[in-house]
Amino acid sequence: MKADRALAALALALSVTLASHAQKEPAIAGIWLPDASRSQRFPAQPPYTDEGRRIVTEWRASHDPIEDDPGKFCQAPGMPSLALGGADYPVEIVVTERQVTILMELHQQIRRVFLKQEHPARPFPQRNGHSVGHWDGDTLVVDTVGIKALTFGSVPHSDQAHVVERIRAVGGGGGALLNEITIIDPVMYSGAVAVQQYYRAAPENTRMLEYECTEGMWADHEAARAARKVGAEKP
């Protein structure tokens, strides 16, 4: 009898523990789809510094918009551009105690937001930079530095770019996600640029897919290789 009671008490404690863990699942976790109808775009005429304008003008003058399109070469723009969403491709947010992982289907980009950590003194420049975060209530605050300079993408930026994001579920019931993005880059822009990116909850049956982008380039290589082989066989 005593054993039955003890077992019942244990089961109750376990169910309470599991329920409390279930309740702790942050509202930002899950799969989201960019909502262009509510989102802002990076300004077409941002407040360039003289140096920023020079860099962008020079890049545009030296690149043909069709032949030299980075998208043609599967170039992922990295941060801060990818914080602004990517067409209709879903984004999956996975929250654990020490890390928030943001998986973007477009170009299979991955962002790791390290919680309870600080930036390294000299972060190695990467396209998505180095991100640390903390919780402000239900809002995830993300700070990103160490971003590799890049002139293409929706946000041309230098390696001095610093991005602060405030990510939270909005609209009740976890039906939408808002990322308030602030971009500071003293080399490119004379002031901070703030942009709001909204997402809507993906339908229940949405599953993330892989995104292999270089098959066309490999096909080009294979066609060229086959042509070379034929040429070599000529008498």
Added chain:
Amino acid sequence: MRYTIATGILTTALVAMAPVGSAHHSPVAFNTQVTDFELKGVIEHVEMRNPHSVMQLRVPNDDGTTTLWDIEFSSVNLLLRRGWDFDRIKAGDQVTCVGNPSATGQTEMYMWSIVLADGTEFAR
């Protein structure tokens, strides 16, 4: 001589078999003001892939000749989510493609919808 002819035939065959290259054009490559540009023809080659899917369509001309058009359309990921049935879009199929013509007069288009021979339409 016979070897040269054979090589020529082989080269032609390889070119015909060669997959469409790394098609991904910036939107500026197409005239997005025109959205109802239409091509009717037979699919010679189609690949659903990223960043953009590609198709080659053999289109008859008024003078009895044909032209092979390069058609670019959305990524395999987005098409899957939009319900495109890839098993029903194959080489040899007669289809109608609708979208934007080339902005520079090339035999290229960006396709937004396809109508199959039985009238089934897949869009966006």
